[in-house]
Amino acid sequence: MASLKTDLYRWLEDSRDGDVVARWINAALILLVLVTVAISVLETVPGIDAASGGWLADVQMVAGLVFLGEYLARLYVADLHPPLRRHGPVAARLRYAVQPMALIDLLAVLPLLLVLVLPVSALPALAVLRLLRFLKLVRYSPALRSLVSAVVGERRALLGSLFIVCGVILVASTLMYMVEHDVQPDVFGSIPLAAWWAVTTATTTGYGDAVPVTPLGRLIAAVVMMTGYALLALPVGIIASAFAREVHSRDFVVTWSMVSRVPLFEDLNAAEVAEIAKLLRSHTVLAGEVIAERGDAAHCMYFVAAGEVQVDLPTETVRLGEGAFFGELALLRQRRRAATVRAVTRTQLLVLDAGALRQLLLRNPHIAARIEREAASREAWGQRSAGDIAEEELTQAEALDIPPDAGSR
Structure with missing residues (x-):
């Protein structure tokens, strides 16, 4: 059972490269999302829905069952996520269930559950809910993740641009009301009525149902139209520049989420995590x-962001997975490496150089105390750690059902 749970975690949640089963599962889920979204659109066409003979509904039912199984499987392996392991099985699953992607997975399951309780008249509304399954693609698409990250990262700037747009529309509506309300009371008789003209003009839509006829009104309209291009360019430029930064840094950058997944840093606030990210x-x-080779001088410490490494200790071999860390004790104590560490799979590491570590210790006493406390615990642990890994990593390896001597077989 533990082996099955480990396999499910690797297939569904592990980000390592080269796992054929995980790639096939992801491809199948992506295809199923696209198929169900397409069917949800086709079901709104009466002719197609009637000609299908009910098989479109059957496909939706099967897809709902698959998404339900996926959701339950992700909940089942949630306590294997490095940041959640210390919370225990129940608390880890509750914390996972409120994460954004888990909520999106739940939305994908809701149509299956609601179809059993809603009246027949309400069933067409499920098409809208089924279309939300498209959001599941965010999990598998780096481009969509980059876009979401760009929008979230620039939310304050976008909110500021929205205030500017609203201000321009309010001013334009007021001016046009003052100039045109006597001439066209049915169109510009109030500021709310003039606001419709201001919105369509500022967005360069210009339906033509509200047009100023006075010279001053036309002058105001010309200014508003020219301003509209700048108003549209403002949020578009903000998102485009942020998206470009995300795309350029998509090839494994040091991000907030990567650092926060490391158990050593999981309790830190956003400012502290951001400070560490700058140094890695x-x-x-x-x-x-x-x-790292045994006997080499220590120049840096490592955090495993994705993949798996093997630590060859004098008495045994241990494998460390995502979230594990090693090498800080030799660095802090200025010792030579006491173990050889090699990659078992393609592995992505976060590296903290000696100079960056010293800078971190000086800048943030709180983080320094955490690292020093961890180093002291490793020293006190004894010969088994050999100064390079801690009991925490061995506990994690055992939780993943990895035998300590797996690398020697």
């Missing part, structure tokens, strides 16, 4: 490549 650099190693 990314490094990708291929399967079998040596990361």
Whole structure:
């Protein structure tokens, strides 16, 4: 059972490269999302729905069952996520259930559950809910994730641009009301009526149902139209520049989410995590490549962002997965490496150089105390750790059902 749970976690949640089963599962889920969204659109066409003979509804039912199984499976393996392991099985699953992607997965399941309780007259409304399954693609699309991240990251700037747009529309509506309300009371007889003209003009839509006829009114309209281009360019420019930054940094950058997944940093606030992210650099190693050699001088410490590494201790071999960390004790104590560490799979590492570590210790005593406390616990743990890994990592390896000597077989 533990092995099945580990496999499910690797297939559904692990981000490592090269897993054929995970790729096939992701491809099947993506295809199913696209098929159900297309069917939801086709079901709104009376002729197509009637000619289908009910098989479109059957496909939707099967898809709903698949999404339900996926949701339950993700909840089942939620306590294997590195940031959630310490909370226990129940609390880890509750914390996972309120995360954005888990809520999207729940939305994908709701049509299956609601079809059993809603009256027949309400069933067409499920088409809208089924279309929300399209949001599931965010999990599998780096481009969509980058776009969402760009919008969220620039939310304050976008909100500011919205206030500017609203201000321009309000001013334009007021001016046009003052100039045109006597001439066209049915169109510009009040500021709310003039607001419709201001919105269509500022957005360069111009339906033509409200047109100023006085010279001053036309002058105001010309200014509003020219201003409209700037108003549209403002939020578009903000999102475009933010999206470009996200796309350029998509090839494994040091992001807030990566750092926050590391158990050592999971309790830190956003400002502290952001400070650490600035000091870290990314490094990708291929399967079998040596990361640190026993006896080498220590120049940095490592965090496993994705993948798996193998630590060859004097008495045994241990495998560390996502969220694990190693090498800080030799760095802090200025010792040589006591173990050889190599990549088992393609692995993405976050690297904290010696200079960056010293800078971090000086800038943030709170984080320094956490790292020093962890180093002290590793020293006190004894010979088994050999100064490179802690009991926490061995506990995680055992939780993933990885035998300590797996790498020696």
